[in-house]
Amino acid sequence: MKITFLVYNIYGMGGTVRTVANIANFFASKDYLVEIISIRRTSENPLFILDPKIKLTPLIDARRGMLFRANTPGYKKFLINLLLKIPSILIDKNEDLYKMFNLFIDLKLRSVIKRINKGVLITTIPSFNILSVKYSNKAVIKIGQEHKFFEAHPEGLQKKIKKYYGKLDGLTCLTSSDKANYEDVLKEGQVKIYKIENATHIPEETAKLDKKVIIAAGRFSYEKGYDLLILAFSEVIKKHPDWKLKIFGTGGEEESLRNLIFEQKAYNNIYLMPKTDKIIKEMINSSVYALSSRSESFGMVLIEAMSVGVPCVSFACTGPREVILDHVDGLLVEEGNIEDFTNSLLTLIESESLRKEMGTKAKENVERYTFNIVGGKWEELIQEQVKQKQKS
Amino acid sequence: MKNNVFLEKIYRLKNRRIKLILNMETRETIDHVGIIVGPTPKADHSFKHSLNSSYKIIDNNLEIIISYKEFSKIPDGSIIGLMITSENQARYIEIINHLKKKFSVSFSGETYLISEKEDRIKVCKKSSKGLILECDEILSYKGKRFELSGILYNGSNIHEPKINNVYLQNEDTKEKVFIENFTVNYSVNTFKISINLNIHPLYEGEWNLFSTINVNNKDEITSILFCKEQSKLQGDYLEYNNSLHYYEVYENKQSQVAFHIVKNKRKFISFDINGVALERNLLTIQGFLQVSLISSKEDKVTNIIFMNRDTKEKVNLPIDIDNNGAFSAKISFDDENNLIKENGTWDVFAALCISGVNELTRININSNQTSEEFISFSKPIYNNQLGFIKNVRSYKTVGGNLALHVTDQIVTCDITKAELEDGRTIVNGFVFNGDLDFSLKDIHLQKINGEEKIICKNEVKKDNNLFYFKTEIDWGTINIKEIIDSDFQFIITIIVKDKEYPLELVSNFDDISNKSRAIIYPLLRANNNGYPLQVRHFYNRKNAFLVSIGNTLNAYCIALRKRRKELEFEISSDIDQTLINSNDVELVLKNRNLDNEIKLSPQKNANNKYLFRINESLIKNLGLSIGSYEIFFAIKVNNFGVMTRVKGIDARIIERNSTFKSNAIRMNENIYYSLLIDQKSTSLNFEIRELKVIEKSGEKIKFLLAKGLAKMTRRFIKKPVWLIGENLGEIAQDNGFAFFQYCMKTENSEKYYYVSKQDNKNAENIKPYHANVLLYDSFKHYFLYWVCQYLIVSHGIRDTIPSIVHNKLNNNPKRIIYLQHGIIAMKKLQFNKDSYNGKIKKFVVSSVHEKNILIEKMNFKPKQVMVTGLSRFDNLIDKSKDNKIKEILLIPTWREWLIDSKTEFLTSEFYNQYIGLLRDPHLHGILEKYNLILKFFPHIEIQRKYMDSFSSLNERIEVVNIDKTTVRDLIQESSLLITDYSSVVFDFNYLRKPVVFFQFDLHDYLRHRGSYVDLRTDLIGDIADTKLELLNYISEYVKTDFKYKPIYNIKSKKYYAYHDQENSKRIYEEIKKIK
Known part of the structure; x- marks a missing residue:
């Protein structure tokens, strides 16, 4: 059985990439043929270790000077450069990554989807899910992944989702509420909806929780709410000037976050750290994980922090609500309430025993996101879909 | 079983044996094979004699080995057959001759011959004609001595031979070493040779033993044959190429006695280390060691050696060993001779002295019993006389060997808080080192690459081994004259035993290994008596804490237009975050190679924007010449001139104006001028130059x-x-x-x-x-x-x-x-x-x-x-032989680490060594006495910059001007080359002329450059470490009329595969082979 993933950039970092890498590795270990089609290639090798049996197919090489081969003829370069400047027509304009697409990618994308003629195609963003329905072969089992609840999508996209998602074979959601949400929206379609959480490994190491360090990680974007975190932590410092906050990431907001830190005079305590591929190691050396996102569909990073026994403080968005058991293995804070966020951080900072208690619970409770459980769900899904396909 | 057995091949083996290869087809199991000789090839009852032999059957091949001793028992004219035992039945089997050529072997005065023309295997025996020397006893003694004895076989027609001499000859270089100590007893025809290699040290290559013998009034050269049963014998140890070798005597392919030197590969010492510790400047290594194979009492472990992995510097530790092998080695760093000065990795060796040669063995700690905690430490060492302090860490390498890592990282420090407000820097932090008894004296700022200091106000408080410090700088009150536009580093001075040690302040307490991008401080502004000072605090990649001192003036190029005959650009500027609107502004153009600054006033000032124009007539008026100019924006603030580099700020403007070509305007003929913004630094530059080919x-x-x-x-x-x-x-x-x-x-x-x-x-x-x-x-x-x-x-x-x-x-x-x-x-x-x-x-x-x-x-x-x-080797011709006045060529390699400042150059060891040599009266004496010229050819960079520093030398010393001659001529003309690491030696040596390497700074060279070969052992010339050694080599070569030493022929083999002037031809042929 062949399983093909379509992702934006398997060479990048972040939750989605890690999740795909984890599932792909899981399937490869079960002797499925796995191929990952990545729109872009941004480095020599993926940052997350992939099973060598997995085939990687990047569509364009976005590394500096790698787009063309040395002997690509001039007219071709001209043509490609032209196509690269024309905005995409296949990808929905509301997609976060819309600006990163163009006509050249569209052409490549369309032909690569059309070429898949058997097995399972797993797509990771709404536009890909739609393209999968539009262009892929009938024999292919089409599985879409959905990370947001329906109403979180802009209206234009909502229409398309309603129109096309019904024709998928399967759609996976991360949380129960998302599942219910889509079952309601797509009740007319033939699509079967599953709830499958993102899976993680549980590392053997556990954080000692004795370092006066709080960490956060993810793109420096508005959605991640680091401005809120900086404000909340600036209050913490006033009581506990020896505590530090490390925020790992990169992104367009860096400058304004930096200025906010300066404004708050918190530059001795809050560090904007370059993104790292050793985030688990950093988590082990911290005492609290802070998730300040304005919205978070799942919160892979919470599961990772919890997997090394680090208690989390998080705004109660959809994802975190399902991951964290409030006051048992972490603390949930009313969305956008900075003062509560500060207080929750203080609660954990001021009680090492509470941190340890919650940390231990956290490590136990994320057991449900291990491969034993999540991988099993995926295998069930595949088997069920194969049977379905054979019937029809 | 078939009766036919064929003899296919017969040849001599080492150790005086003969091998016969026979072909036979059989399905029977053979229990035994024996050799039978007799007068007839038949299984009759004539007298048959059996020989001791060994055999081996592989498929259809039967291999039989007979020793010379057995072979010599064969009577003349005998026929060889086989006696094969199978199923308890012995049968005689004939051998049919299938040889393709005749076989002959001579030993002990007889020659044995088997002709390929006979049907059977018939052995003919004759007395040898020539004279044969067979050596049948060889003994090896300490002191590199070999005793050989043997028999002299007179040939059939030889009367009264006389051995004139005995010598060893190198197969490759043909050099002969004559052995004086030999005796011959002509009455019983025996000889004895005593070879003392202490007197005649050998080098690599095969040294064969010959003798010149006067036979019938003619001198003949005869090989001395090796006639012992075992084919080789190990002799004494010697030092060669700085490592342990031993002599070996063996039988060469011609059965001759031969000597060579073999590199020792055995490990003689095994270790069991149970403690490596550093306490109060005293480093101790303890454990057990066992030495295998000690041949005399003088052979023993003499000391422990630390050797720097890159520079190969060595430090010796004396060692005490008791009868059980328990040892301890100690080194006190209070003694200034023992210092480990160089940073980096130092490997640890034990030196074993064998026959006077030091053999180094790395100390291994692979033993299971050795727990890493007993050998691992990280502590400082210091020497108060020299004001020297380092941190030493001991560890186990990947290969399981003991090593030390030496750094400047003495104390652990944390910067807990930097308060940057009100024109003041206040840094809070702490410093500690649990293993060092020290106190914190002060903290100050030191200019990078400079002398200037900024004194800080310090408060230090000690608490539980931790020194808490608070250091303060009031930027408003310090004298800015010497500090503006430069970078300073925080230096912490500690006191150890009344001696001060300045150290870099490195924030290395936490786990952030590179703070340069993680911890960013806001810019600090200060009003220094009206000067708008701006201080940036930052970490470098090694987490050292620095400040960069500048001003708050910013100037941005916000528009840049190319007109038909002029360039027009606009600049907007702010200071202390307020836009400037003053008429007292100007642009300053600076060229790195020119001292004067060129000033330019704005054309217009409107809406806080300054408009400037540059055109041909302005360039002429200002007297701008070809070159590149950095553009600064200058204003007067409270009577201070404040200046800043003009930068681009809008990404599009930067991109559009990033090349010379983008704004180039032609001035005359092919000279153009242009403004461009460098994409990396975003700085605005003005350039006047010709177009490059690619810009046309x-x-x-x-x-x-x-x-x-x-x-x-x-x-x-x-x-x-x-x-x-x-x-x-x-x-x-x-x-x-x-x-x-x-x-x-x-x-x-x-x-x-x-x-x-x-x-x-x-x-x-x-x-x-x-x-x-x-x-x-x-x-x-x-x-x-x-x-x-x-x-x-x-x-x-x-x-x-x-x-x-x-x-x-x-x-x-x-x-x-x-x-x-x-x-x-x-x-x-x-x-x-x-x-x-x-x-x-x-x-x-x-x-x-x-x-x-x-x-x-x-x-x-x-x-x-x-x-x-190399192609050019084909054209190299030695022209030195015809010169009446012989020339010595001196070419030092360029050391780029000695650049820039003249004072640095003049105080460098390089300059002092060379000028010391060139001014040495002894050298002048040699040149004068033997009528020589020394040509000194310094690197082109030195010629350009510091040539006057090599003036007023002896009249026989000529400084070569590169414009007047070529290196090739120099190589061809001179008789001796003196250099250090220059690859000119390979051209010079190709002509088989001697080279002396003057390597007074080998450690430095290895640290800066590194080498693919061992610069101590692999070179094709003599090595002098000091001027004295060099002068000795020079006089030695002068006295031998620059004779090339044969050993370097052997060493050259590593570097040249061919010596035939056909290099170009080979290159051509190789190119033609490419498909």
Whole structure:
């Protein structure tokens, strides 16, 4: 059985990439043929270790000077450069990554989807899910992944989702509420909806929780709410000037976050750290994980922090609500309430025993996101879909 | 079983044995095979004699081995047969002769012969004609002595032979070593030879033992034969190439007695280390060691040695060993002779003295019992007399050996808080080191690469081994004169035993290994008596804490327009975050090579924007010459001149104006001026210069035209075109030109072109070939570039390709043959197989050794490398022999780490050693006495900058001017070369002329450059560490009339595979082999 993933950039970092890498590795270990089609290639090798049996197919090489081969003829370069400047027509304009697409990618994308003629195609963003329905072969089992609840999508996209998602074979959601949400929206379609959480490994190491360090990680974007975190932590410092906050990431907001830190005079305590591929190691050396996102569909990073026994403080968005058991293995804070966020951080900072208690619970409770459980769900899904396909 | 057995082959083996290979077909199981000799080949009852032999059956082959001793029992004219026992039945089997040529063997005065013409195996025996010396007893003694004795067999027609002499001769160099100590007893025909290799040390290669014998009034050279049963015998140990070797006597292929030296590969010591500790400046290593094979009482472990892995510096530790092998070695760093000065890794060895030779063995701690905690520490060492402090960490290497790591990281420090407000810096933190009894004196700022200091106000409080500090700088009150526009570093001074040690303040307490991008501080503004000071605090990548001092003035180029005859640009500026609107502003243009600053006033000032124009007449008025100018914006603030570099701020403006070409305006003939913003630094620059080839608009069209033309006409060009060149087409004297000359002279299957610039330094050389000389960047060059089959280059691909593609090396479509410009050995290079788009088809090297360097160190594929020798070697001719006044050539290598400042150069060891040598009266004496000239040829950089420092030397010392002669002439003309690490030696040595290496700074060289070969043992000349040693070598060579020492013929083998003036031919043939 062949399983093909379509992702934006398997060479990048972040939750989605890690999740795909984890599932792909899981399937490869079960002797499925796995191929990952990545729109872009941004480095020599993926940052997350992939099973060598997995085939990687990047569509364009976005590394500096790698787009063309040395002997690509001039007219071709001209043509490609032209196509690269024309905005995409296949990808929905509301997609976060819309600006990163163009006509050249569209052409490549369309032909690569059309070429898949058997097995399972797993797509990771709404536009890909739609393209999968539009262009892929009938024999292919089409599985879409959905990370947001329906109403979180802009209206234009909502229409398309309603129109096309019904024709998928399967759609996976991360949380129960998302599942219910889509079952309601797509009740007319033939699509079967599953709830499958993102899976993680549980590392053997556990954080000692004795370092006066709080960490956060993810793109420096508005959605991640680091401005809120900086404000909340600036209050913490006033009581506990020896505590530090490390925020790992990169992104367009860096400058304004930096200025906010300066404004708050918190530059001795809050560090904007370059993104790292050793985030688990950093988590082990911290005492609290802070998730300040304005919205978070799942919160892979919470599961990772919890997997090394680090208690989390998080705004109660959809994802975190399902991951964290409030006051048992972490603390949930009313969305956008900075003062509560500060207080929750203080609660954990001021009680090492509470941190340890919650940390231990956290490590136990994320057991449900291990491969034993999540991988099993995926295998069930595949088997069920194969049977379905054979019937029809 | 068939009765027929065939003798296929017969030959001599080592250890005085003969091997017969027989072919037989049988399905029976054979229990035994024996050799039977007798007068007839039949199984009759005539007298038969059986010989002791051994046998082996492999498939249908029967191999029988007989010793000489048994073989000698065969009576003359006997026939050899087999006695085969099978199923308890012994049968005689005949052997049928299938030999293809006759076999003969001589020993002990007899010759045995088996002819291929007989049907059976008939052995004929005769007395040997010539004289034979057989050595049947060899004994080895301590003191590098061998005692040989044997028998002298007179041949049939020899009367009263007399042994004149006995000598060892080196197979490769033909050098003879005569052995004085031999005796012959002619009455019983025995001889004895005593060889003392202490008197005659041997070098590598096979040394065969010969004797000159007077026979019938004629001298004959006879080999002395090896007639012992075991084929080799180990002799005493010796030191060779700085490592332990031993002599060995053995039987060579001609059965002759031969000697050679063998590198010792055995490990004589095993270790069980149970403690490595550093307490109060005293380092101790303890454990057990066991030495296997000790041949005399003098052989013992003498000391422990620390050796720096890069520079090879050594430090010795005395060792105490008791009878059980328990040892301890101690070193006190209070003694200034023991210092471990160099940072980096130091390996630990035990030195075993065997026969007076020190053999180093790395101390291994692989033993299971040794727990890592007993050997691992990280502590400081210091020496108060020298004011020296280092941190030493001991650890176990990947290979399981003990090693030390030495750094400057003495104390652990944390910067807990930096308060940057009100024009003041206040830094809070703490410092500690649990293993060092120290106190914190103060913290100050020290200018990077400078002397200036900024004193800080310090408060220090000690609490539980931790020194908490608070250090304060009030930027408003300090004198800014010496500090503006420079970087300062925080220095912490600690006191250890009344001695002060300044250390870098490095924030290394937490787990952030690189704070330079993680911890960013806001800019601090301060009003220093009206001057708008701005201080930036930052960490470098090693977490050292620094400040950069500047001003708060910003100036941005917000518009840049190219008009028909002038450039127009607008600048907006702010200070202390308020826009400037003053009439007292100007632009300042600075050229790095000129001292004066050129000032320019704005044309207009409106809406806080300043408009400037530059045109031809302004350039003339200002007296601007060709060059590049940095542009600054200057204003007056409270009577201070404040200046800042003009920058681009809008990404689009920067991108549009990032090249010279984007705004270039022609001034006269081919001089242009332009404004450009450097994309990396975003700084605005003004430049006046000629257009580069690639900037000329017509040039690209010309190049494309050539490409088109080449495409169209390619099929009509019958012969492939080869472009050959060297050193950017500026010279014609190296491998490129030598290869070109060879092709022009000898080959005709291709068209050869030598690519040369107009002003070639060796214009004379290329004159005869003017029809095949290609002018660099001419249309013909473009055309032939597109047409050519190979680019054959000496220094790099730019030697042959047009300038227009110089910045597109990675797209180079043409196949490259790399002729090289020297031998890769003594200098490490930055080069690999993927250089030039992976188009290097063949890379010329001179030896297999060099090929291995390319494969192992630079990842070349074996097929990319050809062992042919350098082209220019073919043309080297030794002209020194005819010189009446002999010349000595002195060429030091360039050391780029000695650059820039003249004072630094004049105080360098390099200058002092060389000037000391050149001014040495003893040297002058030698030159005078033997009527010699010394030609001193310093590197071109030294010639350019510091030549006057080498003036007023002796009249017999000539400083060579590079413009008047070539290195090649110097090599050919001189009789002796003195250098340090220059690859000129390979050309010089090729002519078999002596070289002396003057290596007073080997450790420095290794640290800065590194080498692929061992600069102590692999070199092709004598090595002098001091001036005195060098002068001794010089007088030695002068006295032998510059005789080349034969040992260097052997050492040269590593560097040259050929010595036949056919290098170019081989290169040509290798190129032709490429498909």
